[in-house]
Amino acid sequence: MLEARSLTLSRGERSLFEALSFAVDPGEALILRGPNGVGKTSLLRVLAGLTRADAGAVFLNNLKLTPLSDAQRAAVLYLGHANALKDEYSAEENLTDQLALDAVASSREARLDALRRVGLLMQRHVAGRKLSQGQKRRIGIARLLLSERPLWLLDEPTNALDQDGVALLLQTVDQHLAGGGAAVVATHLALPLRGPARELTLQENAVTTPVDRLAETQ
Amino acid sequence: MSVVLPTAEMLPTPERGVWVAAARDIKLAMRSKGELAQALVFFVIVVSLFPLAIGPETALLKRIAPGVVWVCALLSVLLTLPRMFQQDYTDGTLEQLALSRYPLPLLCAGKMVAHWLTTGLPVAVVAPLLGLQFGLDSRELMVVVAGLLLGTPVLTMLGAVGAALTLGVRGGSILMALLVLPLYIPVLIFGAGAVESTMAGLDAVANLSLLGALALSGMVGVPFAVAFAVKISLD
Numbered sequence: 001m002l003e004a005r006s007l008t009l010s011r012g013e014r015s016l017f018e019a020l021s022f023a024v025d026p027g028e029a030l031i032l033r034g035p036n037g038v039g040k041t042s043l044l045r046v047l048a049g050l051t052r053a054d055a056g057a058v059f060l061n062n063l064k065l066t067p068l069s070d071a072q073r074a075a076v077l078y079l080g081h082a083n084a085l086k087d088e089y090s091a092e093e094n095l096t097d098q099l100a101l102d103a104v105a106s107s108r109e110a111r112l113d114a115l116r117r118v119g120l121l122m123q124r125h126v127a128g129r130k131l132s133q134g135q136k137r138r139i140g141i142a143r144l145l146l147s148e149r150p151l152w153l154l155d156e157p158t159n160a161l162d163q164d165g166v167a168l169l170l171q172t173v174d175q176h177l178a179g180g181g182a183a184v185v186a187t188h189l190a191l192p193l194r195g196p197a198r199e200l201t202l203q204e205n206a207v208t209t210p211v212d213r214l215a216e217t218q
Numbered sequence: 219m220s221v222v223l224p225t226a227e228m229l230p231t232p233e234r235g236v237w238v239a240a241a242r243d244i245k246l247a248m249r250s251k252g253e254l255a256q257a258l259v260f261f262v263i264v265v266s267l268f269p270l271a272i273g274p275e276t277a278l279l280k281r282i283a284p285g286v287v288w289v290c291a292l293l294s295v296l297l298t299l300p301r302m303f304q305q306d307y308t309d310g311t312l313e314q315l316a317l318s319r320y321p322l323p324l325l326c327a328g329k330m331v332a333h334w335l336t337t338g339l340p341v342a343v344v345a346p347l348l349g350l351q352f353g354l355d356s357r358e359l360m361v362v363v364a365g366l367l368l369g370t371p372v373l374t375m376l377g378a379v380g381a382a383l384t385l386g387v388r389g390g391s392i393l394m395a396l397l398v399l400p401l402y403i404p405v406l407i408f409g410a411g412a413v414e415s416t417m418a419g420l421d422a423v424a425n426l427s428l429l430g431a432l433a434l435s436g437m438v439g440v441p442f443a444v445a446f447a448v449k450i451s452l453d
Contacts, residue, residue, distance in 0.1 A: 050453070068317070074319055077317075078313065082313070083309070084310040086246060088246055100238050100242070101242075101318045101320070103238075
């Protein structure tokens with residue numbers, strides 16, 4: 001589904017990655033690993049089209065993508081460090097608002113159901129500023145449940161989540177993969193996904209070793 | 219207070235993006251009414267300072283009225299510009315806007331519509347009341363309002379480009395003012411010029427037409443420029 005061909009990106013003097021190539025098939029997850037500041041977020045932003053790579057290109061279903069083209073925006077769901085939540089909105093309004101921007105037509109029942117699944121049904125009227133970090137992350141999971149996009153780009157999605165939350169996230173990603181979707185996840189935690197997962201370890205000084213082990217865990 | 223706006227489902231795609239973005243920003247603005255009122259209160263107070271400072275010299279007040287009203291309108295719009303993108307940039311919404319299925323230029327156009335409805339329009343509405351303090355007659359007041367209605371959208375559009383370009387820059391708001399204020403000069407000249415020519419017994423149509431032309435041509439090009447600037451800021 002997703003293919004990166006010789007991506008190169010540098011920030012100032014520092015080269016983050018050079019001639020990096022990998023592919024993610026439908027139903028498969030790619031786990032990005034590496035120390036802080038090595039360029040995992042930058043790589044995700046390149047895949048999302050938010051950052052332009054110095055060289056190389058991203059292909060989606062063998063189609064070369066122009067950054068932020070219609071095809072890319074229709075395919076990609078990017079959850080970054082920032083939750084894109086409004087302090088003034090309640091949990092439910094925040095979810096509704098995000099789905100409106102995603103141009104996803106969802107019924108109120110579907111939204112309430114998603115909030116119930118992420119454990120925020122009782123807190124749906126709580127203002128964004130009063131939600132905890134973990135609860136904010138859970139709204140992101142609710143959005144994942146409802147936005148019908150094939151490629152998920154998740155940047156440290158487990159941050160601030162409790163154990164239940166991580167389990168919920170795993171379950172959500174697994175469901176997505178089982179449905180033929182793909183995901184690229186930057187994380188420091190071990191993510192015991194049920195589906196096939198590949199690992200890509202970014203290393204300092206642009207020496208990138210793709211550990212191409214197709215691990216069938218469990 | 220709740221605003222009734224067309225819901226997204228009522229409109230066709232992708233033009234719907236304009237309404238999605240506009241409705242969103244207006245709803246958010248309504249949640250922080252204090253902030254919403256600031257620019258308008260600023261406008262009212264600063265304009266009112268002049269009659270107080272100069273005293274009851276009707277001739278002089280009337281002479282400076284067009285300039286004062288326009289400079290104050292310009293400054294109060296300038297004050298609100300950071301509101302358009304800064305918060306969205308900080309909380310990550312801007313990334314999501316760029317990745318939205320709706321085209322970014324249309325979403326930016328929606329944001330500008332919302333900005334004008336919450337700043338330019340209120341300024342144009344209260345301007346006649348303030349004009350009375352300067353002894354403007356009804357015909358002149360009408361030209362003031364017409365000029366502001368045509369000119370403030372241009373202030374919003376030019377300001378949006380500046381606001382988007384200076385996102386994430388340290389000391390961005392001063393830089394934005396330095397960037398935007400010179401671009402505001404034509405609007406100021408035509409806007410104040412329209413009122414002045416009415417005072418001189420001439421027709422204001424020429425100046426107003428020029429303001430209208432600026433607004434129309436801005437609507438065609440500016441959303442793309444703003445979207446481009448937003449993409450650069452996110453890169």
